[in-house]
Each structure stands twice: as C-alpha cells, then as structure tokens.
Amino acid sequence: MADFETTMGAPSAGGQVVGDWTGPAAAHAQLKKVKKQKVLLMGKSGSGKSSMRSIIFSNYLARDTRRLGATIDIDLSHVKFLGNLTLNLWDCGGQEAFMENYLSQQRAHVFSNVGVLIYVFDIESRDVERDLATYVNIISALVQYSREAKVFVLIHKMDLVQPMTREDVFDHRAALVRRKTAEAVAIVQKQKPEQPPQASLTTTTTPTPTPVANNDLSPNLQLFATSIWDQSLYKAWASIIHDLVPNLSLIETQLASLGLAIDADEILLFERTSFLVVSRWTSAEGERNPYGDRFERMSNILKSWKHTCSKYTGTPRNAEQFSDFEYKMGATFSMFATKFTTNTYILVCMPPGEARFNSAKLNVAAARSWFKFLDGPVVPAQPAAAAVPGAAAGAGSGLGASQMLAGMPAS
Amino acid sequence: MENRQRLQKKDGVKVPDPPTPHTKGKPRLLLMGQRRSGKSSISSVVFHKLPPSETLFLESTARIQKDSLNSFMEFQVWDFPGQIDIFDNPNFTFDMDAIFGEIGALIWVIDAQDDYLEAVARLNSTILHLHRSYPHINIEVFIHKVDGLSDDYRLDIQRDITIRIQDELSDQGVENAPVNFHLTSIYNHSIFEAFSKVIQKLIPRLGQLEAMLTNLCRTCRFEKAYLFDVNTKIYIATDSTPEDMASYEICSDYVDVIIDFTEVYGSWPRSQQWRKRLEGEPWSQPLEEQVACEWAESGMVLADARRPIMLREVDRFLALVAIMKEGSYDKMPQINMNVDVVVKGLTEFFEITKPKELAPGAQQGPASPGLVQG
Structure with missing residues (x-):
C-alpha cells in the first residue's frame, strides 16, 4: 500500500509546487507503472462471492448467476480496470476443506501481499458462530502476513430479510463482526508482543490492547449490506475500487475544472465495463440533491440498460453498448452521457438550456485529451507533463481559451 | 412529473383501500383466479412498480382490493381474493351489477406451474355465468408463471387449456365466447405486453x-x-x-x-x-x-x-x-x-x-x- 500512496501523491504535488517536480521523466515513470492489486474474495461456500464477481466484472444479470457452480479452490482472474490498474482477483472457494487448506499449507501463498480482503457473510446462514470462527481465523492470517491490507466485509443476501428489519439486522451483525475483528487482531498482537502494534486493523494502538479498547471503528474495516438484486452491490464495490484507483487526486481536480468550465451540476466518471463510479464532481447546487445513493443507482441503471441493449443488438455482454445519450427534461435539467476515454464513460447533469447544453457537449469532447492518462500505462512523456499543468490550474480557467467555446446564447 | 415518481417499494406492498372512488365511466379490470395464482403480484408489479423479487413477501388478499389507475384514461383494477367464489357463496350474495356492470375486461389468472384443472373448471363456470347476463365482457386468460417452463411446454399448456375451455363451452352451447389467452410472467416483459393488449381493446378509436x-x-x-x-x-x-x-x-x-x-x-x-x-x-x-x-x-x-x-x-x-x-x-x-x-x-x-x-x-x-x- 505504501508505494501506492506515493504514486497517487506525486502528480498532484508536482502540479502545485513546481520545485518538487522531478521532471517529466519521473511523472512518466509513475503514470506508466501498472498497479497490480491482490484482492482476496473470501467467505463461506454459497455465500455469493462468485455471483457478485460475475455481476460486477462480467456483466451477468442477477438472475443468471443461478447457473454458476461452486468455485473449486482458487479462481484467479486479472481484471483490467482503467488501463493502468489491474486487479488480481482471487476468488477463493469457500468449502471447509479449501478454507483449512488456505489457513494451513497455502497460508503464506494466499495471505501475503494482499491489498484488499473482501469477506462475504451470508445473512441467511444458520451457523453464525461457525462463520465468525472461520472469519476470525482468516483475519488472524491476514494480520500476520499483510498488515496493511484493507478489509471490506459484505453482509450479503440482504434481499432475503424483510425490508422493515433490514437496517436492524445489519447493524446487529455489523457490531458482531467488528467485535470479532477487534478480538482477532488483539489475539495476534498478544501472541507477538515483540512487534510494535502498528495501526493495521485497529485504531487504538495501546500497548496492551483489550477487546473493549478495540471496539471502536477500525479505519481499514468497512462493512456493507449488499444484495445482487439492487444497487447496494455497486455501492460496496465502488468504495472498494475507489481507493485503488491510481492518480485519483489528478482525476478529481481535472473533473472539477471541467465541471466549473461547463457550468455542470454533477459529473460522474464510470469505468467502461463495470460501470462503477471511478470519480465524481458535484457543484454546490448539485449537493442539494436528496438522493444520497444516486451514484450506485446510476451504475445500476446504466448497467441494466447495457444488458437490454446487448439483448437487442445481439452483441456480447461485455461489448460497448451505447455511444451517446442525451436527455432534456424541459426546464428542469438536462443531462448527457457519452463515451469519454477508451476506458471510461462520462455522465454530465446540468441546468436546462439548449445553448448551454450544446456548448457543454462540445467542451466535454474537447476535454478528452486531459484524461488520456486514464487509458493506460503507455503515456508519451509530453502529454503526461502537459496534463499536470491542467490540474494545477485547478479551479481557474480549466480549458485553454482556444478550446473553450463560449457558452453564450445564440443571440 | 410528480406522478412519475416511483412508488417506494414499501408503499407498493400494501395499498390502502381507496375511499371507493366514483366509478362512473371508468373501465374496470377484474383480476380473478385461484388463490396463490399470482393476482396480487401482477397488480403490484404492473401498477405499483414492485420489483418482482419482492412479491414473495406479499400476503394473501383477504378482500377485494380496489386500485384506481390515473392515466390518459382512468382505469379501476379490482383484485379479487382467490378463495371467494362469487357465484356460489352461501354467506354473501354479491351485487353482480356492481361488480360486472361497468367492467372492461375480466382477467383470469391461471398458475401454469400448478395443477390447473380446478382453475379451468372455475373459469368455465364463471364464463357460463357471465355469458348469460353480460355477453360483451372480454375474458382474458393469463397463463401465468411461465418463466420457469420451456417454450415447447408453454405452448403445450396453452393448447391444453384452450381446448379444455372451448370443449366445455361448446358442450354447454356457448360458441365463440370472447376468450383470449396470454402467456405471462412477472419476471419479464410478457405481463406488460399482455396488459397492453387488454387495455388497447378498451381505447375508443x-x-x-x-x-x-x-x-x-x-x-x-x-x-x-x-x-x-x-x-x-x-x-x-x-x-x-x-x-x-x-x-x-x-x-x-x-x-x-x-x-x-x-x-x-x-x-x-x-x-x-x-x-x-x-x-x-x-x-x-x-x-x-x-x-x-x-x-x-x-x-x-x-x-x-x-x-x-x-x-x-x-x-x-x-x-x-x-x-x-x-x-x-x-x-x-x-x-x-x-x-x-x-x-x-x-x-x-x-x-x-x-x-x-x-x-x-x-x-x-x-x-x-x-x-x-x-
């Protein structure tokens, strides 16, 4: 995780203070580096690990996941995300024999160099005690080999719980998982008192951590209630992905300057295949939107739309399905979504008005070159360096005057 | 645009009985059929946008559920509890005119994944009853829950049900009763398509x-x-x-x-x-x-x-x-x-x-x- 931080930090720092800037070559090297992240997907057999993986990365429909069989041992896949980030997804079969194997013979192999652990609990499971015992073992192994790893716990199949009680059931289970995590970490730390208890899974770094002291939120443990039947899955995966994206600050600054330049209310940047929200920018007015869950909803809407299209056009599920979309809702708002860079789609929501709308579309097209770096590791040195001053300009005039089409009414 | 808002899932489950809106001049759709054949699921999915997966939680309908549908035309949708046989009920007598007087279409739901002989028999007796007093009512049979069945099997069932109904009706001397058949499921678009066909028949010009x-x-x-x-x-x-x-x-x-x-x-x-x-x-x-x-x-x-x-x-x-x-x-x-x-x-x-x-x-x-x- 440590070297990852520097990759993200450098371009923005270079953009703000030119003195720190070691030259285009360094930037080039950093942008060129393909990040590989080891992501472990674990949980009891039948809890839904492979189903969610298929939905997010292979564009399965929720009901198609019934066809999936049990995962045998570890199913390794490399998911290319945004061209310069590759996820090494280890989908670990959850039957007990495999689990024991991961914890014994393959322990070092499985648990070393882990970037993210995603642990899936089935809310319908009959034997909660046993699930938690396995979870504790996994956490212990993880703390032993990859102290820096982030842990995401998904309480899955929430659709099977009555809607009224979902929140209570989740809160209750979440508290239980947090407590167990804290206990597991405490035990590992007690066993190895010679190692300084660096903040790994716990916030409190007291020399003798007690379970009580560890009860508060651990920064690297996040819990989500999920279901493959609604957008909750996208929310969880968007936050998993969010921290892994390289050059995130650069993307954010550039989106912000684009947003200000075209007078948008909201801009969302989606990854092409998964339609997870990579980054977003919202204006002050857009922040007043009462729908807090709109980002994962957009992912869900567009993804199921993609599915309809693929059925209609007879093209493969993973193929690109639409290139342009526009929607003008009278005098309420306008929006458009379009293919942006090779790996991304952009969705812009903006105030109504024909002239404003048309100039925004042209400006978004003109801004494509700023985001070339999203497309992948091979970036020529010059454009890479050129992209950074754009970020430095930040809130100021984002687009060069030559590119900027005045958003004026056509008198 | 306000009425475009999706009804919240929770609201969709239980729709309070509307205070019996004035019914004059509104075409009415009656949903009838055996209990557990999927009538309430259909009306929740089509008229209240309930996600199909959530219909598992719907409870059995105990009394006539009346919804009115405000659109370019105003419709009423009446969801009948399956356990009540309105023609043969010792405890109540139903006001037939009130129920069938302004009816636009009678939708009879048959569960294709269940033994449908009883449902077909009841449908037959309903058609015979209605044919006497209200010969112009369109009868639309939804052969429902066909999502799990293979294409061939669906058609076999449809053929079987059609024949059973026609035979029984012609035995009773009723020819050319206005009965139409639709294969439906709430898990795909077929239910909307079937409703479209039903409603189009009610549109003037x-x-x-x-x-x-x-x-x-x-x-x-x-x-x-x-x-x-x-x-x-x-x-x-x-x-x-x-x-x-x-x-x-x-x-x-x-x-x-x-x-x-x-x-x-x-x-x-x-x-x-x-x-x-x-x-x-x-x-x-x-x-x-x-x-x-x-x-x-x-x-x-x-x-x-x-x-x-x-x-x-x-x-x-x-x-x-x-x-x-x-x-x-x-x-x-x-x-x-x-x-x-x-x-x-x-x-x-x-x-x-x-x-x-x-x-x-x-x-x-x-x-x-x-x-x-x-």
Missing part, C-alpha cells in the same frame, strides 16, 4: 391513434413506434408493423431509464440563486425560454451505430418512443419537427376523445398532421 403512428413511422423512416403509458409501461398504441417483443422490451426499458434519471435529478427543487444565476447575464431569459421543448425529450445512439432510440413526452402520462433506422441521428432536427406535429395531433386526439359521450363529432379525428417528408 384506437385505429386513429395507430394510423398517426404508422404515418410518423413512414415519414421519418422509423422502424417501430410506441405510445407508452409512462407509469405502467403499458403501450396503448403502436404502428402497423408486426408485433416485435424485442423492440417493445428495449423501448420499455428506455422509458425506465428515463424515469430513473428523472427521479434522481429532476424531482427536487433547485434553489432561487441557481435560477437567478442561470437567468441573469449573459442569458437574460427565463429558463423556460432557453429550452426548445417544455416536455422531456431524449435520444440514445447504440454503439453499433444503428437504430438510435428517441423518446418524447406527450403529456403527463404518455410518451412516444421510437426506434429509428441507421443514420437517422444526423437528421434529428427534421425528425424533431415531425415528432412535434404528431405530438400535437396526439394531444388533440386525447382532448377530443376525453368527453367521448358528449362529443359525437369525435370520429372525424384530429386534423391530419402535415408531416415534412424526410
């Missing part, structure tokens, strides 16, 4: 509407055009080209996408400063005048560069959705003009047909729209 859409398709070279009721995704008219499930599906899903976007970005009020800024310099125009069309309009180009899709709202309830031919996207301005004309024609049509009893001159229809040849 449907032919006029279809002629307008056919004309539009010919002029703009559209592949297919639908006039949707936005709230239910039922289509009330289409052009004269052959029915095509795939185009209905994509158009109906497109309406869904638009509704979802509208809910997220269009359903909350913007602040005064926002408006002031947008109407000030350099625009100096009220927002309403900065837009070209006061209703929603939208277009989407599919990635294979063929068949763009367009949508245009006609009024609060209806939207025109069409699949265009390759390359038509470049001619959007011209197409928009034609669509404008048709939308105007449709608006006139509904103004004329609304007080249908009062305006006998309605059959001449709206002035034939003068389309721009494209």
Whole structure:
C-alpha cells in the first residue's frame, strides 16, 4: 500500500509546487507503472462471492448467476480496470476443506501481499458462530502476513430479510463482526508482543490492547449490506475500487475544472465495463440533491440498460453498448452521457438550456485529451507533463481559451 | 412529473383501500383466479412498480382490493381474493351489477406451474355465468408463471387449456365466447405486453391513434413506434408493423431509464440563486425560454451505430418512443419537427376523445398532421 500512496501523491504535488517536480521523466515513470492489486474474495461456500464477481466484472444479470457452480479452490482472474490498474482477483472457494487448506499449507501463498480482503457473510446462514470462527481465523492470517491490507466485509443476501428489519439486522451483525475483528487482531498482537502494534486493523494502538479498547471503528474495516438484486452491490464495490484507483487526486481536480468550465451540476466518471463510479464532481447546487445513493443507482441503471441493449443488438455482454445519450427534461435539467476515454464513460447533469447544453457537449469532447492518462500505462512523456499543468490550474480557467467555446446564447 | 415518481417499494406492498372512488365511466379490470395464482403480484408489479423479487413477501388478499389507475384514461383494477367464489357463496350474495356492470375486461389468472384443472373448471363456470347476463365482457386468460417452463411446454399448456375451455363451452352451447389467452410472467416483459393488449381493446378509436403512428413511422423512416403509458409501461398504441417483443422490451426499458434519471435529478427543487444565476447575464431569459421543448425529450445512439432510440413526452402520462433506422441521428432536427406535429395531433386526439359521450363529432379525428417528408 505504501508505494501506492506515493504514486497517487506525486502528480498532484508536482502540479502545485513546481520545485518538487522531478521532471517529466519521473511523472512518466509513475503514470506508466501498472498497479497490480491482490484482492482476496473470501467467505463461506454459497455465500455469493462468485455471483457478485460475475455481476460486477462480467456483466451477468442477477438472475443468471443461478447457473454458476461452486468455485473449486482458487479462481484467479486479472481484471483490467482503467488501463493502468489491474486487479488480481482471487476468488477463493469457500468449502471447509479449501478454507483449512488456505489457513494451513497455502497460508503464506494466499495471505501475503494482499491489498484488499473482501469477506462475504451470508445473512441467511444458520451457523453464525461457525462463520465468525472461520472469519476470525482468516483475519488472524491476514494480520500476520499483510498488515496493511484493507478489509471490506459484505453482509450479503440482504434481499432475503424483510425490508422493515433490514437496517436492524445489519447493524446487529455489523457490531458482531467488528467485535470479532477487534478480538482477532488483539489475539495476534498478544501472541507477538515483540512487534510494535502498528495501526493495521485497529485504531487504538495501546500497548496492551483489550477487546473493549478495540471496539471502536477500525479505519481499514468497512462493512456493507449488499444484495445482487439492487444497487447496494455497486455501492460496496465502488468504495472498494475507489481507493485503488491510481492518480485519483489528478482525476478529481481535472473533473472539477471541467465541471466549473461547463457550468455542470454533477459529473460522474464510470469505468467502461463495470460501470462503477471511478470519480465524481458535484457543484454546490448539485449537493442539494436528496438522493444520497444516486451514484450506485446510476451504475445500476446504466448497467441494466447495457444488458437490454446487448439483448437487442445481439452483441456480447461485455461489448460497448451505447455511444451517446442525451436527455432534456424541459426546464428542469438536462443531462448527457457519452463515451469519454477508451476506458471510461462520462455522465454530465446540468441546468436546462439548449445553448448551454450544446456548448457543454462540445467542451466535454474537447476535454478528452486531459484524461488520456486514464487509458493506460503507455503515456508519451509530453502529454503526461502537459496534463499536470491542467490540474494545477485547478479551479481557474480549466480549458485553454482556444478550446473553450463560449457558452453564450445564440443571440 | 410528480406522478412519475416511483412508488417506494414499501408503499407498493400494501395499498390502502381507496375511499371507493366514483366509478362512473371508468373501465374496470377484474383480476380473478385461484388463490396463490399470482393476482396480487401482477397488480403490484404492473401498477405499483414492485420489483418482482419482492412479491414473495406479499400476503394473501383477504378482500377485494380496489386500485384506481390515473392515466390518459382512468382505469379501476379490482383484485379479487382467490378463495371467494362469487357465484356460489352461501354467506354473501354479491351485487353482480356492481361488480360486472361497468367492467372492461375480466382477467383470469391461471398458475401454469400448478395443477390447473380446478382453475379451468372455475373459469368455465364463471364464463357460463357471465355469458348469460353480460355477453360483451372480454375474458382474458393469463397463463401465468411461465418463466420457469420451456417454450415447447408453454405452448403445450396453452393448447391444453384452450381446448379444455372451448370443449366445455361448446358442450354447454356457448360458441365463440370472447376468450383470449396470454402467456405471462412477472419476471419479464410478457405481463406488460399482455396488459397492453387488454387495455388497447378498451381505447375508443384506437385505429386513429395507430394510423398517426404508422404515418410518423413512414415519414421519418422509423422502424417501430410506441405510445407508452409512462407509469405502467403499458403501450396503448403502436404502428402497423408486426408485433416485435424485442423492440417493445428495449423501448420499455428506455422509458425506465428515463424515469430513473428523472427521479434522481429532476424531482427536487433547485434553489432561487441557481435560477437567478442561470437567468441573469449573459442569458437574460427565463429558463423556460432557453429550452426548445417544455416536455422531456431524449435520444440514445447504440454503439453499433444503428437504430438510435428517441423518446418524447406527450403529456403527463404518455410518451412516444421510437426506434429509428441507421443514420437517422444526423437528421434529428427534421425528425424533431415531425415528432412535434404528431405530438400535437396526439394531444388533440386525447382532448377530443376525453368527453367521448358528449362529443359525437369525435370520429372525424384530429386534423391530419402535415408531416415534412424526410
């Protein structure tokens, strides 16, 4: 995780203070580096690990996941995300024999160099005690080999719980998982008192951590209630992905300057295949939107739309399905979504008005070159360096005057 | 746009009995069938947008559930509890006229995954009862829950049920009873398609509407055009080209996408400063005048560069959705003009047909729209 931080930090720092800037070559090297992240997907057999993986990365429909069989041992896949980030997804079969194997013979192999652990609990499971015992073992192994790893716990199949009680059931289970995590970490730390208890899974770094002291939120443990039947899955995966994206600050600054330049209310940047929200920018007015869950909803809407299209056009599920979309809702708002860079789609929501709308579309097209770096590791040195001053300009005039089409009414 | 808002899932489950709205002149759809055949699930999914997976939680209906559906026409949907046999009930006598007097269609739901002999027998006796006093009622049989069955098996069941009903009816001396069959499932578009067919039969002067859409398709070279009721995704008219499930599906899903976007970005009020800024310099125009069309309009180009899709709202309830031919996207301005004309024609049509009893001159229809040849 440590070297990852520097990759993200450098371009923005270079953009703000030119003195720190070691030259285009360094930037080039950093942008060129393909990040590989080891992501472990674990949980009891039948809890839904492979189903969610298929939905997010292979564009399965929720009901198609019934066809999936049990995962045998570890199913390794490399998911290319945004061209310069590759996820090494280890989908670990959850039957007990495999689990024991991961914890014994393959322990070092499985648990070393882990970037993210995603642990899936089935809310319908009959034997909660046993699930938690396995979870504790996994956490212990993880703390032993990859102290820096982030842990995401998904309480899955929430659709099977009555809607009224979902929140209570989740809160209750979440508290239980947090407590167990804290206990597991405490035990590992007690066993190895010679190692300084660096903040790994716990916030409190007291020399003798007690379970009580560890009860508060651990920064690297996040819990989500999920279901493959609604957008909750996208929310969880968007936050998993969010921290892994390289050059995130650069993307954010550039989106912000684009947003200000075209007078948008909201801009969302989606990854092409998964339609997870990579980054977003919202204006002050857009922040007043009462729908807090709109980002994962957009992912869900567009993804199921993609599915309809693929059925209609007879093209493969993973193929690109639409290139342009526009929607003008009278005098309420306008929006458009379009293919942006090779790996991304952009969705812009903006105030109504024909002239404003048309100039925004042209400006978004003109801004494509700023985001070339999203497309992948091979970036020529010059454009890479050129992209950074754009970020430095930040809130100021984002687009060069030559590119900027005045958003004026056509008198 | 307010009524476009999706009903919250929770609200959809239990719909309070509306305070018996005034029923005069509203066509009524009756949902009947054996218990657990899926009547309440159908009405929740179609009229309350309940996600199909949530219908597992629906409880058994204990009394007649009356919903009214406000749209371009006002419908009433009555959901009958399956356990009540209204013709043979020792405890109650039902006011037959009150139930069947203004009925538009009787929808009989049969669970195809269950033993349907009893359901067919009850349907037969219902048809015989009704045939005597109300011979003009359309009887629509939904052979339901066919999602899990293979295509061949579905058709076998449909054939079997059709034969059983026809045989029984002709034994009783009833020939050519108005019975239609639909294969349906709440897990795909078939239930909406079936409802579309049922409702189209209740629309006065449907032919006029279809002629307008056919004309539009010919002029703009559209592949297919639908006039949707936005709230239910039922289509009330289409052009004269052959029915095509795939185009209905994509158009109906497109309406869904638009509704979802509208809910997220269009359903909350913007602040005064926002408006002031947008109407000030350099625009100096009220927002309403900065837009070209006061209703929603939208277009989407599919990635294979063929068949763009367009949508245009006609009024609060209806939207025109069409699949265009390759390359038509470049001619959007011209197409928009034609669509404008048709939308105007449709608006006139509904103004004329609304007080249908009062305006006998309605059959001449709206002035034939003068389309721009494209």
